[in-house]
Amino acid sequence: MKRSCILIGITLLLFALGILGLLHGKRRGQWVVILQNNIEIQRVALAEVTEPRIICVAGKNGEENCICITPEEVYMESANCPDGICMHMGNIIDSDAPIICLPNGVVVRILQEELP
Amino acid sequence: MKRILLLFCLLFLVGCDASPEKAESSAILMGTYVTVTLYGENKAQLQAAADGALRIAEEMERVFSFSDPDSELSCLNRSGQGTVSETLWNALEIAVECEGLSEGALCCTMGKLIDLWGIGTDHAAVPDAADISFFVPAEDAVLLLDEENRRVQLADPDAQLHLGAVAKGYAADRMAQYLRDAGVSGGALNLGGNVLTFGEAPDGEHWTVGIADPFAPDDVLMTLTGNDMSVVTSGGYERYFEEDGIRYHHILDPKTGYPAQSGLESVTIIGNCSAQCDALSTAVFVMGAQRGMELVESLDGVEAVLVTGTGELLFSSGMDAYRGRS
Numbered sequence: 001m002k003r004s005c006i007l008i009g010i011t012l013l014l015f016a017l018g019i020l021g022l023l024h025g026k027r028r029g030q031w032v033v034i035l036q037n038n039i040e041i042q043r044v045a046l047a048e049v050t051e052p053r054i055i056c057v058a059g060k061n062g063e064e065n066c067i068c069i070t071p072e073e074v075y076m077e078s079a080n081c082p083d084g085i086c087m088h089m090g091n092i093i094d095s096d097a098p099i100i101c102l103p104n105g106v107v108v109r110i111l112q113e114e115l116p
Numbered sequence: 117m118k119r120i121l122l123l124f125c126l127l128f129l130v131g132c133d134a135s136p137e138k139a140e141s142s143a144i145l146m147g148t149y150v151t152v153t154l155y156g157e158n159k160a161q162l163q164a165a166a167d168g169a170l171r172i173a174e175e176m177e178r179v180f181s182f183s184d185p186d187s188e189l190s191c192l193n194r195s196g197q198g199t200v201s202e203t204l205w206n207a208l209e210i211a212v213e214c215e216g217l218s219e220g221a222l223c224c225t226m227g228k229l230i231d232l233w234g235i236g237t238d239h240a241a242v243p244d245a246a247d248i249s250f251f252v253p254a255e256d257a258v259l260l261l262d263e264e265n266r267r268v269q270l271a272d273p274d275a276q277l278h279l280g281a282v283a284k285g286y287a288a289d290r291m292a293q294y295l296r297d298a299g300v301s302g303g304a305l306n307l308g309g310n311v312l313t314f315g316e317a318p319d320g321e322h323w324t325v326g327i328a329d330p331f332a333p334d335d336v337l338m339t340l341t342g343n344d345m346s347v348v349t350s351g352g353y354e355r356y357f358e359e360d361g362i363r364y365h366h367i368l369d370p371k372t373g374y375p376a377q378s379g380l381e382s383v384t385i386i387g388n389c390s391a392q393c394d395a396l397s398t399a400v401f402v403m404g405a406q407r408g409m410e411l412v413e414s415l416d417g418v419e420a421v422l423v424t425g426t427g428e429l430l431f432s433s434g435m436d437a438y439r440g441r442s
Contacts, residue, residue, distance in 0.1 A: 038143040082238045082357075098142075100149045103238070107144065 030093075031111040032074050034067060038105075044069055046093075063104040079104060136302075136318055141166035145173045146180070146284055147236075148308030152291065155318045156301045165298045169291040169305070176290065179203050180283035182227055182276075193227060193276045197269040205266045207279055207286040210391045212259065214282070217411060218399035223253050223370035227276030235366040236355040242364060248373040250274070285348060285394025288312040292390075309349040309397075312390050317343065328353075330381035330423050337423070340438040346390035350397035351382030351423075369402050378404035384421040385412070386438055392418070405430055 030046040036057055044055070049071050056066040065086065068077040073091040076099050086101035098109035139162035142151040150173050152166040179201060181187035192198050200208070211224040229251040234240045251274065258272040270277065279286075284307040291305055292314050302315030304323060313323035322343055326336035330351045340347060352365030352375070369376040383401040385393040396418065400408030405422055412420040412432045419438060422430040431439075 038145075082240065083236070083355075098149075100144070102144060102148065103236075105144055107142075107149070 029113050031113055032067075032069055033109050033111045035107040035109075036105055038107075043111075046071065057104075057106055059104055063106075065101055065104055065106045067099075067108050074108065074110065075099070076101070076108070079106075137162060138318070139163040139166045141170050143170055143173070145170070146177045146287060146307065147280075148284065149306075150308075151306045152295075152303065153306075154295065154300050154303035155316070162300065165295055165300050166303075168298065169295055172291045172294050173287050173307070176203070176283065176287035180207070180279050180287075182231070182278050182280065189277055189279065192268060193270070196273065197267070199265060199267050202266070203286075203290075204279075205268075207282050207391060208261070208268065208277075210286065210389075211279060211282045211395055212261070214392070214395035214399055217415075218396075218403060220255075220370055221402040221407075222281055222395055222399040224277055224279055224281065225258050225270065225272075225275040226251065226253050226368065226370055226373075227278035228274060229253070229368060229373055230278050230280070231276075233364070233366075233368065235357060235364065240357040240364075242359050252373040253370050281398040282391050282395045284308060284310045285346070285389075285391035288346065288390040309351070309354060310390055310394060311347045312345075313342070313347075314344050327384050327421060328382070331427065338421070338429075338439070340386060342386075342438050344388065345386055345438070346388065346393045347384060347386050348390060348393040348397045349382055349384040350401045352376075352401075353381065367398060367401050376402040378402060378408075379425050380405060380408070380422055381425055381427075382423045383408065385418060386420070386435075387418040396420075 032044045032046060033040055034042040034055065034057060041057065042055060049069055052068060052070040054066050054068055054077060056064060058064050063080060065079040066077045068075055072093065074093045075091045076086045076089060079086050079101055081101050081103040083103060086099050089099045092099055092110055098107050100107050136155040137157060137159040139154045139159055140151065142149065150170065152169045154162045154166050156162050179188045182189060184190060188201060188204055192200060214222045232243045232247060232251055254272060258270060258275040260269040260271055288305050288307055288310050292312050295303055296314060302317060305312045311325050317323045322341040325340045325347045327338050327349060329335040329337040330353045333353050350367060352367060355366040356363050365375045367376050378401060380401055383397045385397045387393045400411060400420060403411065405424060409420065409430060409432060412418055419434045420432040421435065
């Protein structure tokens with residue numbers, strides 16, 4: 001009986017540590033990837049973002065998209081595209097769905113990747 | 117106590133269940149965001165196949181693009197005639213067949229009218245009424261097709277081919293064929309409003325595809341379940357602009373030259389051929405609920421979900437086979 005209790009305790013502890021590890025690992029391995037015309041132009045490690053950062057992407061014909069990255073949020077701050085749809089796509093930090101600006105050819109997505 | 121330990125072990129085993137590997141590839145192509153999601157056993161092979169499928173979409177863009185002056189379609193529009201590739205010919209055949217079935221509700225020779233409105237571009241504006249009526253397609257056939265030689269001729273110099281109503285669907289069919297030939301056991305392709313699923317779903321059962329609520333496009337109106345299905349939605353909510361408080365959407369009625377006012381907010385077509393579903397979704401949107409549903413009912417293996425302007429949902433007679441939860 002006593003040995004069984006110890007075994008359960010160890011199992012629960014390992015389980016809890018595993019969950020903590022997964023959560024921690026996920027955050028450490030999150031990247032914000034910015035693509036323009038299907039070419040990756042910038043990759044930002046979220047673990048290194050400690051305060052809000054604005055990254056602006058300029059196109060050849062005057063297109064401009066500004067992406068705001070904070071430790072908690074990634075969203076399109078401003079864009080001069082004709083429809084403005086990308087600015088209404090909200091915060092994608094916990095989403096599989098990217099921010100897509102079709103007219104300006106800009107995509108912002110969150111990439112889960114293990115650190116080397 | 118042993119039972120509890122056994123339960124823990126089982127939970128861990130369930131957690132370690134060998135779910136299939138997943139690979140994804142995406143890019144902006146053909147004027148939309150194309151996503152290829154594949155499931156199988158070997159992640160590296162899946163990734164290579166997903167990237168290969170995107171290259172098919174790139175090829176399709178080089179054929180069908182209306183805005184790229186170097187595309188095959190643009191070259192044909194400039195010369196007014198020529199021998200075309202098998203890809204362009206096949207897509208054209210599907211579009212022309214749908215033109216006939218829909219009694220002209222779909223028209224693939226109104227490129228200049230679509231360009232005039234510019235909906236979805238930075239020059240979208242309501243054109244002059246005289247310009248609209250000038251570019252409304254003629255009743256007479258302006259497209260002359262020589263099947264034996266795959267030769268196309270535009271008889272009217274003011275007519276320009278625009279295959280936007282069929283190109284993405286045709287691309288989806290070609291991409292799926294490539295992936296099947298590559299031995300991929302299951303996957304889903306999403307080309308904007310065009311979704312195609314093939315093979316085994318990751319849960320081993322059915323694929324689930326959501327239909328957007330046209331009144332709140334970020335919300336799912338209902339889900340469809342099935343295997344090897346193409347689901348294509350056309351709606352006035354997809355691309356539009358507003359002028360003087362009036363919304364002008366991108367689905368033009370070939371008979372009036374203005375955005376179709378058929379009383380429908382969206383049309384979803386389900387079938388086996390994505391190109392046909394693509395063409396039909398546009399045609400049915402223009403035709404309206406009654407005539408559109410009659411057309412769908414006359415075709416084998418084709419089903420539809422129509423959403424009217426009042427929010428009413430209309431289903432074709434075979435839709436029960438696909439209906440998930442509302």
